[in-house]
Amino acid sequence: xxxxxxxxxxxxxxxxxxxxxxxxxxxxxxxxxxxxxxxxxxxxxxxxxxxxxxxxxxxxxxxxxxxxxxxxxxxxxxxxxxxxxxxxxxxxxxxxxxxxxxxxxxxxxxxxxxxxxxxxxxxxxxxxxxxxxxxxxxxxxxxxxxxxxxxxxxxxxxxxxxxxxxxxxxxxxxxxxxxxxxxxxxxxxxxxxxxxxxxxxxxxxxxxxxxxxxxxxxxxxxxxxxxxxxxxxxxxxxxxxxxxxxxxxxxxxxxxxxxxxxxxxxxxxxxxxxxxxxxxxxxxxxxxxxxxxxxxxxxxxxxxxxxxxxxxxxxxxxxxxxxxxxxxxxxxxxxxxxxxxxxxxxxxxxxxxxxxxxxxxxxxxxxxxxxxxxxxxxxxxxxxxxxxxxxxxxxxxxxxxxxxxxxxxxxxxxxxxxxxxxxxxxxxxxxxxxxxxxxxxxxxxxxxxxxxxxxxxxxxxxxxxxxxxxxxxxxxxxxxxxxxxxxxxxxxxxxxxxxxxxxxxxxxxxxxxxxxxxxxxxxxxxxxxxxxxxxxxxxxxxxxxxxxxxxxxxxxxxxxxxxxxxxxxxxxxxxxxxxxxxxxxxxxxxxxxxxxxxxxxxxxxxxxxxxxxxxxxxxxxxxxxxxxxxxxxxxxxxxxxxxxxxxxxxxxxxxxxxxxxxxxxxxxxxxxxxxxxxxxxxxxxxxxxxxxxxxxxxxxxxxxxxxxxxxxxxxxx
Numbered sequence: 001x002x003x004x005x006x007x008x009x010x011x012x013x014x015x016x017x018x019x020x021x022x023x024x025x026x027x028x029x030x031x032x033x034x035x036x037x038x039x040x041x042x043x044x045x046x047x048x049x050x051x052x053x054x055x056x057x058x059x060x061x062x063x064x065x066x067x068x069x070x071x072x073x074x075x076x077x078x079x080x081x082x083x084x085x086x087x088x089x090x091x092x093x094x095x096x097x098x099x100x101x102x103x104x105x106x107x108x109x110x111x112x113x114x115x116x117x118x119x120x121x122x123x124x125x126x127x128x129x130x131x132x133x134x135x136x137x138x139x140x141x142x143x144x145x146x147x148x149x150x151x152x153x154x155x156x157x158x159x160x161x162x163x164x165x166x167x168x169x170x171x172x173x174x175x176x177x178x179x180x181x182x183x184x185x186x187x188x189x190x191x192x193x194x195x196x197x198x199x200x201x202x203x204x205x206x207x208x209x210x211x212x213x214x215x216x217x218x219x220x221x222x223x224x225x226x227x228x229x230x231x232x233x234x235x236x237x238x239x240x241x242x243x244x245x246x247x248x249x250x251x252x253x254x255x256x257x258x259x260x261x262x263x264x265x266x267x268x269x270x271x272x273x274x275x276x277x278x279x280x281x282x283x284x285x286x287x288x289x290x291x292x293x294x295x296x297x298x299x300x301x302x303x304x305x306x307x308x309x310x311x312x313x314x315x316x317x318x319x320x321x322x323x324x325x326x327x328x329x330x331x332x333x334x335x336x337x338x339x340x341x342x343x344x345x346x347x348x349x350x351x352x353x354x355x356x357x358x359x360x361x362x363x364x365x366x367x368x369x370x371x372x373x374x375x376x377x378x379x380x381x382x383x384x385x386x387x388x389x390x391x392x393x394x395x396x397x398x399x400x401x402x403x404x405x406x407x408x409x410x411x412x413x414x415x416x417x418x419x420x421x422x423x424x425x426x427x428x429x430x431x432x433x434x435x436x437x438x439x440x441x442x443x444x445x446x447x448x449x450x451x452x453x454x455x456x457x458x459x460x461x462x463x464x465x466x467x468x469x470x471x472x473x474x475x476x477x478x479x480x481x482x483x484x485x486x487x488x489x490x491x492x493x494x495x496x497x498x499x500x501x502x503x504x505x506x507x508x509x510x511x512x513x514x515x516x517x518x519x520x521x522x523x524x525x526x527x528x529x530x531x532x533x534x535x536x537x538x539x540x541x542x543x544x545x546x547x548x549x550x551x552x553x554x555x556x557x558x559x560x561x562x563x564x565x566x567x568x569x570x571x572x573x574x575x576x577x578x579x580x581x582x583x584x585x586x587x588x589x590x591x592x593x594x595x596x597x598x599x600x601x602x603x604x605x606x607x608x609x610x611x612x613x614x615x616x617x618x619x620x621x622x623x624x625x626x627x628x629x630x631x632x633x634x635x636x637x638x639x640x641x642x643x644x645x646x647x648x649x650x651x652x653x654x655x656x657x658x659x660x661x662x663x664x665x666x667x668x669x670x671x672x673x674x675x676x677x678x679x680x681x682x683x684x685x686x687x688x689x690x691x692x693x694x695x696x697x698x699x700x701x702x703x704x705x706x707x708x709x710x711x712x713x714x715x716x717x
Contacts, residue, residue: 019577019578019683020686021575022565022566022567022573022575022647022648023573023574024124024173024180024571024572025048025050026048026124027048027563027565028048028574029044030563031044038260038577038578039578039659040262040659041260041659042659047262047574048574050122050123050124051245052246053661054246054248054657055121055264055574056120056121057069057246057247057248057655058264059075059118059119059224060119060121060570061077061081061116061117061118061119061653062117063081064078064650064652065264065266065650065651065654065667066081066118066653067247067248067653067654067655067663068246068248069250069713069714070712070713070714071243072106072223072243072712073225073226073241073242073244074222074223074709074712074713075118075190075221075223076221076222076653076655076663076666077220077221077222077652077653077666078219078666078691079196079217079218080201080202080218080320080324080652080668081220081653082192082195082220082221082222083316083317083320084112084317085110085190085192086101086195086220087314087317088113088437089111090313090316091313095313096195098198099197100196100200100201101195102704102705102706103193104708105708106241109191109192109193109223111189111191111192111235112191113430113437114429114430114433115427115431115434116222117186117190118186118187118222118224119167119184119187120184120185120187121182121183121572122166122183122184122185123182123183124180124181124183124572125183126179126180127170127180127181128177128179128180130156130179131149131152131156132176132179132547135148136148139541142540142541143533143536143537143540144540145540145541146536146540147536147540154421155414156181157169157170157181158413158414160181161423164231165185165186165232167183167184167185168181168182168183168184169182169184170182171569171570171571172569173566173571174273174550174551174566174567175273175542175543175546175547175549175550176542176543176547176550177546177547186232187224187226187232188233188234188235189224189225189226189232189233189234189235190222190223191225193220193221193222193709194220194221194704194706195221196217196219196220196699196703196704197612199612200216200612200615200703201218201219202216202218203215203217203599203609203611204216204609205608205609206323206327206608207609208608209323209669210327210328210669210670210675211671212642212671212672213590213598213640214594214639214640214669215594215598215599215639215640216639216640216668216669217691217695217696218666218669218691219666219691219696221709223241224241224242224244225240225242226239226242227239228240248657248661249661249714249715250663250693250714250715251658251662251664251715252627252697252715252716252717253694253717254692254693254694255579255658255665257581257592257593258578258579258580259578259579259658260576260578260658260659261578261579261645261657261658261690262574262575262576262577262656262657262658262661263574263576263645263651263654263656263657264572264654264655264657265572265573265650265651265653265654265655265667266570266571266654267570267573267647267648267649267650268569268648268649268651269567269648269649269678270567270568270648271567272567272681273567274345275349275371275374276342276343276345276348276349277374278374279345279679279680281374281381282332282336282679290325290329291330293454294322294325294326294329295326297389297392297447298319298322301315301319301322301443301446304440304442304443304446305442305443308442310440311440311442311443314437314438314443315438315440315443317438318392318438331672331675331676332676332678334672334675335674335676335677336679341680344680345680352552352553352556353367355556355559356556359555359559360551362552363548363553365548366544366545366548366549367549369545370549373538373541376538377538382458383458384531386454386455386458387451387455387531389451390448390451393447394435394438395441395444395448395487395488395491395493395517396448396520396521398431398439398493398517399491399520400521400524401432402432402493402503402518403507403510403518403521404420404521404525405420405425406503406504406505406506406507406510407525408421429500432500433500435493435496436494436496441494445484448484448487449480449481449484452477452480452484453477455467464527466524466526466527467527486516487520490515490516491516493515493517510522568650570650575646576645577643577644578643578644579592579641579642580592580642580644582644582671582673584673584685590642590671590687592643593639593640593642593692594639594641595638595639596636597619597631599611599615599616599619599639600616600619600620603616614704615699618702618703622635623702624702625701627694627695627698627701637698638694638695640691640692640695641665641689641692642671642687642688643688644687644688645667646677646681647667647688648670648677651667652667652669654666664692664693665690665691665692665693665696666691667688667690668690669688670686670688671685673685697710697715
């Protein structure tokens with residue numbers, strides 16, 4: 001592929017392509033003319049209103065997006081977003097992942113895993129001045145500056161959450177150039193209502209993941225419940241379905257090639273404004289090493305759970321997540337091989353720096369200082385990466401959570417570590433409750449063995465005395481093996497009641513405990529706190545530098561008559577465009593729709609391409625109902641479709657809306673050729689993959705008999 005020039009690079013970053021941009025709701029009014037020109041039939045000046053349809057029907061799950069589709073709190077999202085709840089309710093003798101689940105009436109639904117939440121955004125307010133004004137400045141105030149920002153954020157959150165029932169957070173935009181306080185209703189009783197069989201919801205498996213053409217029914221339904229008073233409450237049989245202010249109508253006629261579509265959701269993370277050096281680090285270190293480690297960890301879990309159905313079921317969600325991450329990293333690696341992204345970014349930066357030297361010289365110095373700060377982080381990146389895999393150990397994370405929660409609980413709430421305040425107790429306890437469904441001693445031991453064995457291979461300069469002392473090693477692994485044997489044979493944290501009791505036992509009780517897992521947490525906590533301090537100090541310094549650089553970039557864009565959207569950060573965003581295919585290479589044209597006949601063609605009867613018999617029978621008998629269209633091969637039903645919308649992880653489950661704001665599908669993936677668009681957006685290749693509403697309705701109607709849900713929903717033509 002011909003290398004992109006600097007002028008094209010600037011166009012990719014700065015021009016307001018309708019297909020490019022994850023826009024904050026308050027920015028939409030300025031884009032009204034462009035949105036209307038693309039085909040929106042609603043009032044373009046009102047679609048950014050959080051308290052009006054359709055935005056007040058969009059909800060977050062914390063890791064995915066969803067939307068209300070009935071007046072009785074019915075929520076639709078992706079199958080892979082509900083995967084944890086499905087797995088949590090599965091047993092070898094009742095495998096809901098394999099067979100699917102349908103509650104035929106309200107009250108028959110199943111409780112979601114204990115940390116599952118529905119977040120309904122109430123307000124978004126700019127608090128930049130309250131955070132940024134008067135912060136400490138200088139080369140030695142990194143931790144002091146971090147703590148000052150942390151203190152201000154916590155105060156804003158505390159004031160926002162008064163009265164209960166709400167979750168508030170301060171979101172950082174443009175690297176700290178701006179801050180917004182987001183207030184959300186936190187619904188804690190969320191239940192599983194309907195999930196198609198895995199052969200539908202995950203058809204094609206990891207082979208088809210990120211690949212077009214797709215034929216995946218990636219959707220499931222949840223229901224949000226509240227107390228009889230209408231306020232958020234913990235799970236109780238007395239709870240009632242939440243009645244949202246509005247909900248989405250579901251279209252039975254779908255969309256056609258070229259039609260306007262729009263997504264509102266909670267995209268997780270992009271890196272489009274990172275420096276060229278950071279892109280280079282990703283290409284030459286992060287992706288190659290992470291691919292290797294993910295492959296190895298998946299191998300460890302696979303070997304340790306082989307021929308053990310109970311263990312395999314417990315790690316099903318973890319394996320799905322790790323495999324998704326692996327393919328994402330592989331896609332980024334392969335995508336970067338198609339163009340010189342580092343040169344593209346470097347040329348872009350030189351253009352901005354030349355302008356800044358005359359117009360905003362502080363940006364030039366901030367850029368140089370930011371590069372120097374990045375150099376320091378590279379010295380220990382191998383160690384930090386391998387230690388991060390300790391978080392895949394349920395025993396380690398549980399012991400650490402218990403001890404840290406007790407340490408923090410002894411402090412005034414405002415002084416506690418973020419994530420360990422009083423407001424977090426319910427979530428933390430939920431994590432402890434679900435360990436039984438997500439943990440196996442044999443698998444977990446092999447994960448820690450893998451982590452520590454790789455840690456011991458690190459250069460001495462990257463080793464940590466505290467960890468070495470706990471392992472009892474001075475260069476060999478014999479003592480480590482004995483330590484792990486004692487750890488897993490002696491711990492009592494596999495018992496739920498023990499975990500819950502220890503959660504509020506007090507730090508002194510944890511420190512006196514003879515449980516080897518708690519002893520591990522106590523021994524390693526000084527190391528954990530020191531590593532946190534290093535990260536916070538660096539982050540504090542970065543909040544001095546990156547905002548200045550981003551302010552410079554924003555000013556440069558303004559000088560060109562452009563507006564910058566912020567990188568994704570899991571806050572509510574809107575993106576819009578049209579249904580369309582793409583050409584991944586010369587002579588190849590990807591069509592925007594797939595159809596039911598493609599499922600039959602892919603069906604092998606085994607593994608990832610084993611469609612259900614009911615589905616295959618209905619397709620062969622052409623029982624298409626009112627959802628049929630004229631496909632290239634005759635009457636059929638669209639399964640998945642493509643658009644040029646700009647999304648990323650976290651957008652999974654986002655409702656795809658037509659020009660009238662009706663649900664026509666769910667976003668569930670991107671195309672492999674453009675995975676690297678999280679760093680550099682390419683409008684010619686970047687596509688979003690959606691499950692078509694007509695396929696969803698057909699499955700509910702003809703295959704799974706979910707007529708009760710169809711009656712509850714508002715279906716429109």
